[in-house]
Amino acid sequence: MTDSKSKYHACATCMNFVAERKNGIMIYRCARLGYDTKPEYQFNCWEPKPHIVKLMKRETSEERK
Secondary structure, eight states, X not given: OOOTXXXXXXXXXXXXXXXXXXXXXXXXXXXXXXOBOOTTOOOTTOOBOHHHHHHHHHHHHHHHO
């Protein structure tokens, strides 16, 4: 369920996204890959958080009605 056209597909909604504050600066990184990233970036390795999966499923079922 990793539709790259999904409005939810972004690093910030991925299970591997980590946000930390260091010396007053926000640092965003991918825990799985170990790279710095930004919340709005998109990659093919995206693994949505459970609440995002629920939102996507609900949206899909509403579209089918």
